[in-house]
Amino acid sequence: MVQAARILLFLAAVAVARAAEDFRAEFVVETTEGQQSFTVRVHPDWAPLGVDRFKELVEAKFYDDTRFYRVLPKFVVQFGLSGDPETNALWRSKPIKDDPVTATNKPGTITFAKTSAPNSRTTQLFINTQNNARLDGMGFAPFGEIEGSGMDVVAKLYNCGEKPNQGEIQSRGNAYLDEKFPELSKIVSVKLLPIEESLPKDEM
Template sequence: MNILRTLLVVSSIFAVDAFAPVQQSTARLSSQLNVAHDDQHIVNRRDAGIKTAAIAASGVLAGLQVNTLQAGAEDAEGRLIEFTVENLGGEAGNTGKVVIRLRKDWAPIGAERFEKLTEIGFWDEARAFRVLPNFIVQFGINGDPTKQALWRKSIPDDPVKVSNKRGTVTFATAGPNTRTTQIFINTGNNVFLDRQGFSPIGEVVEGMDVVEKFYSGYGEGAPSGKGPNQGMIQAKGNEYLTKSFPKLSYFSSAKFI
């Protein structure tokens, strides 16, 4: 990629807070425990009783240890979230599923924010307002401006531990330490974003073929293109999008699985 093209690509990725100066910047993007107990040398009932109690206690402890390990693994990697997507290809009734695994070991702060947003149903009816093939799919502005306004407080950046390769999920921002709710899925291997501080928080583990079908016909967003204006989405929500950009793909639901 030559220098001119790099500048054009980078300058086209941004997240806008309608209540702050508009900035253009890069998108800040069991073990198994088997306890064997073989007692062939129990001499009397007392010994047998002690051994039986020990076996039972060991089984309980083993079960607790397995549960702890499983919980620890889930806490490290994060939970699986299944998104139901509508309007694939811009066609009503065309649906699909996308499963994202959060990775707290990659980016704990960002993954926790995404998890909280999922818990309150933030993604429901949210449109993928910026879809640029072989680059990114961007979403994360709630269709209700009142609900969106509740999440204006930003979170600090996470250090970049993994690359923005195809399928990774990353926050879009308006500069350092300004992550709020906007997210993009990398549909290209955007490794040039790594050195600019964009830290993936998870990855698509199922449904990248569905992600590729998100409607992209509107192109780049305003003012650079003719697509949706982020400031207008912040202010008017789905009232603006459903009227002016009815073919956008969107999430009808998102749930933990």
């Protein structure tokens, strides 16, 4: 019995350790130069609550067939509103608590958007395209970073500025965007990858 209990404790400890390990998320996107992809390395130790929400959203396929609706090359690229208004309403009612900011908003990091109110993060994300360290003091906590040449792919996203209206996206979804902004770049799919499945052999 004692031995069995020790084994169970060991397995539980392993499960907790694995839950806290970095993982990757692969984004397949439509750019101005066709379909390409980039990979985000996710760091649970940076912002654990944000990471849990991101993982939950990816597993629910929330980001599949969504649009990049705010593209400011000298600031951020923002996305994370569903093409389905009912889905937007559901997740908007489930904000998460704030994480402490432990990493800076440097180029290539990915962060949850939020309002000026505390504990207001839901589904919207942004990729920092320049050094936005000033956002650190405003409570924006990065939870991952784009790897390798992935920012070259981000640079090919259609530059729509801030023209799409986020309120209209919330209420009308992709019907609004496809009618008014058919040229927007979009996310085809996002999937989670264990570290060992996405590392080149010489890095393993």
